[in-house]
Amino acid sequence: MSRPSSPRRAGRHAREGAPAGFLSEGVAAGRSAARKVKRRAAQDPRRAMVSLGVCLTVGLGGGMAATMSTEPDASAAVVAGVVEDNLGAEAAAAVRNVYEAARSGERTSPPPSTTPPGAAAEAGAASGTGAGVGTAADELLEPPTSDLPEPLAAAPDGEPAPEKSLPPSPSPSPSASSAPTPEPGSGLVGTKIAVEEKLSGELVVASGSRPAPAEGKVWRVQIAVEKGLPVDPEVFAESVLATLNDPRGWNAADGSTFAWTDSDRYDARVVLASPGTTDRLCLPLDTIGELSCGIEETAVLNFKxxxxxxxxxxxxxxxxxxxxxxxxxxxxxxRHDLCTGEGEHATVMVQQTTTTSGCIPEPWPVPDAPVPAAE
Incomplete structure (x- = not known):
């Protein structure tokens, strides 16, 4: 159902900037076509709808063609007003949507602005698009935040672009390879060895086993180190076994050969202990915190x-x-031997810790036994 035309609407659209001559031509053509359609609507509704569409197309198209080239926004407003007067608000909204879609599709990106910064700011404030005025389009076009690093700043002409410094690499964590290496032949760990007079007395058995290397009387030997001593138990055990099974050792003297075991089923035991623990393990012998001992099945070596x-x-x-x-x-x-004379070689069973009594020190039971050449 159509609505009576409103001169006030036409006047409002005319005041928005469209030339009066062009606007009046389009409005007159549109209204004349609308009157003809209303007279025919009573005779045939379907024919009336077709006729109405043709008339509006001709009349409104003429008005838009007359004004679109000079004032497109004003022309669209006039056409929408006429459609609203005759066909209702929904039809007018459809016209505005079509116009806006066509208008946005024809736009291209504007050339770079040459307006000075100050003038641009004043113009933006006057039009309501400057700083402090937010729009839906501003929110949609706002670039999303990102965790990516910022781009490098441009360097002046003729100069290389500055390099963005990278964050420092984390320091490598300490590894087992940085630990002190035990000394071969003793198992001592570290360069400055402190001798504690007394520790807990807890013994750590060196892990490992090895058969006796020669024929003869086999002695199964367990080797242990007192907990807290700066000694690697396994390296210490290797040095003990290397000494006991040396060709100049006890095998050359009486056929004894030594197997390594870490079980409690042993024939002999070698313990490296602090001075205080040595004194306790050697009782009833008195080692006075300085000496070592061999008692029953245990050889106690004083760590000092x-x-x-x-x-x-x-x-x-x-x-x-x-x-x-x-x-x-x-x-x-x-048992113990005595030094046989000044300048003589001592036997291995001569006491040689505090003094050799004039004898030449000797570490081996059979010092003259042949030793295989090193490979």
Whole structure:
């Protein structure tokens, strides 16, 4: 159902900037076509609808063609007003939507602005699009935030672009390879060895097993280190077994050969202990915190002697070999010998820690036994 035309609407659209001559031509054509359609509507509704569409197309098209080239926004407003007067608000809204779609599709990106920054800011404030005025389009076109690094700033002409510094790499965590390496032949760990007079007395058995390397009387030997000593138990065990099974050792003297075991089923035991624990393990012998002992099935080596050696020996490594062979010699049945004279070679069972009584120090039971050449 059509609505009576409104001169006030036409006047409002005319005031928005369209030339009066062009607007009046389009409005007159549209209204004339609308009157003809209303007279025919009573005779044939379907024919009336077709006729109405043709008339509106001709009349409104003429008005839009007359004004679109000069004032497109004003022309669209006039056409929408006429359609609303005759066909209702929904039809007018459809016309506005079509116009806006066509208008947005014909637009292209504007050329770069040459307006000075100050003038642009004033113009934006006057039109309501400057800073402080938000629109839906502004929100849609706002670039999303990103965790990516910011692009490098452009360098002046002729200069290389600045390099963006990378964050420092994390320091590598300490690994097992950075731990001190035990000294071969002793198992001592670290460069400055502190001798604690007394520790807990808890013993750590060196893990490992190995058969005896030669024929003869087999002694199964367990090797242990007191907990808290700066000594690697397994390296210490290797040095003990290397000394006991040396060709100049007890096998050359009486056929004894030594197997390594970490079980409690052993024939002999070698323990490296602090001075205080050595004194306790050697009772009833008195080792006075300085000496070692061989008692029953256990050879107790005083850590103070193992770490610092003896003033009677120029070579600490050779003194350690003596200490092992001498104390294990007691375990397998040998007693002390005496020095036979000034300048003579001592036997391995001569006490040689505090003094050699004028004898030449000797670490081996059979020092003259042949030793295979090193490969």
């Amino acid at each position: 002697r193992w770490a610092t050696g003896s003033q009677a020996w120029e070579n600490t490594g050779r003194y350690r070999q003596y200490l092992v062979n001498h104390e294990v010699g007691h375990v397998i049945g040998y």
